[in-house]
Structure formats: structure tokens, C-alpha cells
Amino acid sequence: MKRYQLRIDGQKPDPDSRTWFETQNPYTAQAWAEVPKGNAKDVDLAVKAAHRALTAGPWAELTATQRGALLRRLGDLIARDATKLATIEVRDNGKLFAEMQSQLNYIPQWFYYYGGLADKVQGTTIPLDKKGYFAYTRNEPVGVVAAITPWNSPLMLLSWKIAPALAAGCTVVAKPSEFTSASTLELADLFEEAGFPPGVFNVVTGFGPEVGTPLVEHPLVSKISFTGSDATGRRINEAAGRHLKHTAMELGGKSPNVVFEDADLEQAAFGAISGIFAATGQTCIAGSRLLVQESIHDAFVERLLAVARAARMGDPMSPETQVGPVTTPPQYQKVLEYIDIARNEGATAVLGGSKGSRPECGDGWFVEPTIFTNVKNDMRIAQEEVFGPVLSVIRFKDEADALRIANDVRFGLAAAVWTSDIGRAIRMSEQLRAGTVWINTYRAVSFMAPFGGYKDSGLGRENGIDAIREYLQAKCVWINSGAVTGNPFVMR
Template identity: 65%
Template sequence: MNVYNHYIGAESIQPATGEYLDSQNPYTGEVWAQIPRGNADDANRAVATAKTAFASWKRTKPDARGKLLLRLADLIEENSERLAEIEVRDNGRVYAEVSGQMKYIAEWYRYYGGLADKVEGSVIPTDKSNSFNFTRHEPLGVVTMITPWNSPLLLLGWKLPTALAAGNTVVIKPSEFTSASTLEFVRLFEEAGFPPGVVNVVTGLGTEIGTVLVSHPDVAKIAFTGSDTAGKQIYKSAAEDFKHVSLELGGKSPNIVFEDADLEAAVMGVISGIFAAAGQLCIAGSRLLVQSSIHDLVVERLVEVARHTQLGDPMNPETQVGPVTTPLQFKKVLDYIDIAAKEGARCVLGGEAHIDADGISRQIIQPTIFVDVDNSMRIAQEEVFGPVLSVIRFDDEEDAIVKANDTIYGLAAGVWTSDIGRAIRMSEELEAGTVWINTYRDVSFTSPFGGYKHSGLGRESGVEAIKEYLQTKSVWISTDPSTENPFVMR
């Protein structure tokens, strides 16, 4: 049994209440760790510590901040296997994917380590003959980061190095279901040489500690990844104090296959988009839009490939789909499968919990494919967050665009076609923050990521993302401070 504590000011701090929450292995069902059940006292202590650290961290030279991030990146690579094992145990993602993901996370820290000393202001050529005007970009202050249970360290990596490179200090609140990997990870900051208090972690229930962090008057920004329902509440709370926010929320992404596509590549892209990570991806291509002329052929091939998916122990390198992370989410996905059947969708694969040789489901759901889906059905409009695919027919390009955009979400979209003109037209018309052409799930530290509509606000990754953690100041200097009429604007 691993017992963790809060990480505040580079110290292991027991929760104020002395209470802990059990962390359950989704595959075995065993409680393997305990995390602190934090409350307002813990949140206030973490924010106060981060605020104190900010006074000196914001004055740390950008190149020095960058060197610390580069050193941290090396430590992430050195510890990637250990961190991957912890995350698999905590959330059930398959090790084959998580192990590679952990090594890749280091690149975000390298990228922003290199960018830290390249944030530049501008000299503005104004219309004032006797004034000199320039801009400077300054850090916001204390940033609260709230991360989800599906990819804790990857999605933290899309936020944390950006904020640190910009000169902010941070309080992290990971999901209560998957806090262990984050609590292990932050120990590397001390080893890398970061000053105490620059990065802090407090854990517990969202209603008991998350809400305190979001509404805290000394927090300047909230960076959140999660559901659009929770995002709305955070946005409303942040507005009370005019806090900055970046919200990476849910999705109901269309994966669109035209009749001129490379069908084998498209089928593999569809499989990757919905069944990888047991469908627990904000970018999951959960709506498959297929041109009517090839509908039956694509469905037949999809069923054939998906039928042979390897289900089981996420630590087994052969496993392709592991368990759903939480019991609550497991039940939710099964409920949506029932809803789809009642709405008239026809299940052609899966539709049940997987039972292993010992007669146990282990929270694994079979890859599930529904056909005869109308775009108005709940299964086509609401985020299931599981290995459930809705197949929807379309007639032509215009019909595909209408159906693809007919959703409150706009996180991502995929297009499969051999027509370059169509590819460009679709990329222009689709209401999504990311559009993949003849591929799916490509992400990089160099490329901005974020959503339209209910899929969120702001961007992560790439050069643009650092602006999310900075505020711009305009500075005017008079070159001729002569006495003029003080009642007239200069």
C-alpha cells in the first residue's frame, strides 16, 4: 500500500483532516494506494505557498527557468518507465501506449524550456512624435491546474511547462481517481533544482478542494481539462474575480470517410480514433460518417478488424484495450449502450462488458459498433467516453459538413479522401479546433490544440500557448516632457 501526501513547498504534507482516499486499480479492483483527502485548509496553504514563491520566481531570468525545464525533461525520460507503470496501475491505460507517451511528454518541457527566453515585447511605432512606446509580457501569478483521469501526466504536460516558462507558479489538483502519478512526478522538480513552492500538488474531491482553488482570490488563472459541464461551472466561478481561464473540454468528433478514400487506411484510423485508450479520449472519433456508397463495405471491414482486438491486462504488451478507469464511468458507458439500442440503433459488434477466463469483467467493455444511427440520437450527440462507435450515413460533401457540425462540440475531426481540393474545403468548413486529413490522433508540442463551441477556450501546445499564461503591459515614455494643457489628451 502506497500512502501519498500533498506536495506543498517541496515538502510532503499530510492532509489537514488526516483523511485519505483509496485509489483502486481498475483492472484488479484492488486498492493499491491512498491519496490525501484535501480541504480548504490544504488549498489555502498551497496557494499561499505558490504566491510567496511567485515573488521571486517571476524575477528569475527566463534563461534560468528554461534550463530548469530542460533538466526536468531529462529526468522525465530517465523515470518514464516507472511513471508509466504507476499511471497504468492507477487508470488502466495500456502500458504499450503509456510507456511511449511518458517519454514523449519530455518534449513539451524541452520545447517550453527553449521558448522561455524568447518571449519578446515590441517597440510600437505610434503616431505620437514625443513619446516612446513598448510592450512587455508578464506572468499572471498563481495558476491552478485541474487535470482529468484519462491521461494525467500527458495533459499536465500540455499546461505545466508553458506556465513555468512564462514565470508563473502552480497549484495542481489532479483527479481524485488518478493522483498517484502526479504525486510521484512532482518529486522530480526538487531533483531538477526548482525552488520550493513553484510547483505544488493538493489532492481530493472536486467539491471539497477543487472549488476552493477555483474561487481563491489569489489564483490568477484556471487551466482545466474535463467535461463541458464542469467547465461551465469553473468558467462561471472564475468570472467572479475576472480570472483567466483555459478550458479543454469534451468532444463528439466526426471521422468522415469519403468513397474515394484509401479504405484500409481509413478503417485503421477509425479504429485508432475510437477504441484506443478504451475510447476514453476527448478527441475520440466517436461519430463515424461514411458516404452511403461505401457504408456496408466500411462497416464490414471495421467489424472484422475490431473483432480481433486484444482485451485484458493493461500491463500485458499485447493488450490493445484495457479497462474503463472508474466504476462510475464503466456503468455510464453500459447505460449509453442500452440507450442506443432503445433509440433504434443496431449493434453489429460488442455491446457488452468483456468477461475474462475467470468470469470477471474487470471493467472492460467490448469494442462496440452501432449502425442505423441518426445524428439526432443521444448516442450521436452526447459524449460517451468509452469504446462505442456510432456509424452515420451521408450522401455528399455538403451533407457530411452539415452532419459533422451538427453538435455542440468542436474539438476535432477527421477526413479521409484522396481529393486534395475536398480535403482543403473540409478543413475550412468543419467547426473544430483540429482537423486531421488521412490520419487521426496526431498531436505535437509544436502545434496548438483546443476546441470550438462547448469543447473549450484557449489553446495548448505550440508557440501560441504561452500567451495564455502572460499578460501584456504597454509602457509609454515621454521624450519631451514639456508642460501642456493637462485637460487635453496628449
């Protein structure tokens, strides 16, 4: 098996613990690589290296234009190695190669976009109300950023953080999920090749208590950007608050996918399938609550079943496969437990409802694509994030009822509306409490479009111009251009 090293200050040191842990292939349930088991000493070395690069190294001397050129060069290298990186991600997280190849082909755009944006961040002059003074603002990097990423789309979600952070002039210490660390370590090699100075991008792998906690609490870390569960996000945000650190939290979701009777039902069915069974439901924007208008409920469910029954499970590297395994053993057990919870609550499994036992599933952690009907919105299956291929179908009467049900959940990451009525589409988009609302589509993202949550789905925004502001802080500079000092004991 391949044995990885940490990435600290442009070097590849062994972990302080001198121990490694195995990472497993979700399709075969077999270990394929060894990942360094980092600890607080490794974190301290990485953060101090990032802080040196921020304050005293060559990175601190680069112009914004020079930073942008490095980002664009990194984008070129990712594009060159896209297939290699996609293959590693499939081996590590079990998602479809077609999905991961698409992601890796698209990821360079983040580095091109923020590379171009790096020298477009401008301050302002302020027309003061006080004579004899001149004032202007400048935007400065917030500092060392801790980027903590999940296991479902490791490099995509990491890029959402580090591209704007580096464009802003920050330095980064990344802590990937212990389940999917390999691709982040591979990406780190490209930083050196692109010409980034040592210490700008560092990676410490390991587990939450040994790596995540000391990283969050390190006094030289100024900003924490986290993607993951809302429970973990709360703990991180509380710890950050004790030290007055900046945070950005992209947390869970329980997104409503609302289908009205006037929708294009064929497209809506495909959208519903995409919303929950693509990526095996392991996405924060999963459309796990399908709200269907009563007048079309039964017919639409039949249409949905016809598509879902044909979904092919198996080897995620195969172009024929449509549903891959669940990424981790704990998540696999969690999904199966939620299926039992749904049955006990009175929901009806009209499709799936069990672990994957088809021959093509092999020894992997597969769950059959599952659809529940007779779901009430107050059931746990409709309120709690399952993060797997499990869909809850909920009836609604009219537009007002759909809005009431859609918003009656503590999450607010995404939502979708399927209708041919443009007025209804606009009204729904205005009243849905979600950071992203799709109309007659699902799972569309862009490096240009801001992404983030309402309510318990998080804080801050990633992507678009909004994201770079998350890594900057404004400084106001006052210059006395001729004002006479008056009473020194009175505010100017």
C-alpha cells in the same frame, strides 16, 4: 499500500483532514495506494506558497534563460523515470502500458520545447503617432495558475499546462483527478531534484467540493487551466468569471471521422479503430461519430468489423492487449447506460454492446468494443459524449451532407477526413467547425501544434507557441522623451 502525501512549498505534509482515500487499479478493481484527502486549508497553504514563490522567492529572481534550463533538466528526469511513471499511470487509470510508455517517452519534449521558448518571448516597440513619447510592451506572467486535470492521461495533459505556464514565469497549484492522483504526486518529487525553488509547483489532491472549488475561488489564483467535462468546465468558468480570472478550458468532444468513397479504405478502417477503441475510447478527441459515404457503407462496416473483432482485451500491462478497462466505476456504468440508450433509440449493435465478460477481463471494469449502425445524427448516442469504446456509424450522401452532419453537434474539438481528393480535403478542413482537423490520419498531437476546441469544446489553446501566450499578459510602458505637458485636464 503506499501512502502518499501532499506537495506544498517543497514539503510533503499530511492533509489537514488527516484522512486518505484509496485509489483503485481498474484491471483488478483492487485498491493499491492511499491518496491524501485535501481540503480548503490545504489549498490555501498551497496557493499562498505559489504566490510567495511568484512574487518574492528565488523563482521571481530567475531570468527566463534560467527558468528554461530548469525545465530542460526536468525533462531529462522525466525521460529517466519514464517507465516508472508509465507503470504508475497504468496501475491508476488502466490504459495500455504501450500507450502510457509512449506518452511518457514523449512528455519530455514539452519541457524541452518550452524550456527553449522561455527566453524567446519578446516585447515590441511601438511607433507612436505622438511626438515626444516612447512606448514599448513587455510580457509578464499572469500569476498563480490552478491546473486541474482529468483521469485519462494525467501527466500528458498536466504537461500541456505546466510547461508553458512555468516557461512564462507563473507558479502552479495542480489538482489531479481523485481517480488518478499518484503520477502527479510522483512527478512533484522530480521538481525538487531538478532544482526548482519551493512553492513553484504544488499538488493538492482530493475531491471537487473540498479542493477544486476553493482552488478556483481562491483570490490569489489568477488563471485556471482545466481539462475535463463540459459540464464541470461551465461551472468553473462561471465561478472564474465572478472573480474575473483568466481561464483555459479543454472540454469534451463528439468528433466526426468522415470517410469518403475515394479514400484508402484499409487505412481509413485502421483510423476509425484508432479513433474510438484506442485508449478504450476515453479521450476527448475520440472519433465517436464515424460518417461513411452511402456507396461504401456496408462494405466499409464489414471491413471495420473484421479489424475490431480481433481486438484483444485484458491486462493493460501485457504487450498483447489492445483494449484495456474503463478507468472508473462511475464511467463504466455510464458507458453501459449509453449502450442501452442507443438500443432504445433504434440503433443496431453489430459488435459488442455489453460489459466485458471474457476470462482475460478478470474483475476489471471492461466494456466490449461496440459498434452501432442505423444511427441518426439527432440520437443521443450521436450527440452526447460517451467517453468509452462505443462507435456510432452514420451514413451520408455527398460532401455537403457530410459537412452538415459533421457540424451538427455542439462540440468542436477534432475531426478527420479520409479522401484521396486534395481539393475535397482542403474544402472540408476549411468548413469543419473543429479546433483540429486531420486528413488521412487520426490522434496525432505534437508539442509544436496548437490544440483546443470550437463551440462547447472549450476556450484557449494548448501546445505550440500559442500556449505560452495563455500564461502571459502584456504591459505597455510609456516614456516621456521630451513632450511638453499641456493642459492637465486634456488627454495627452
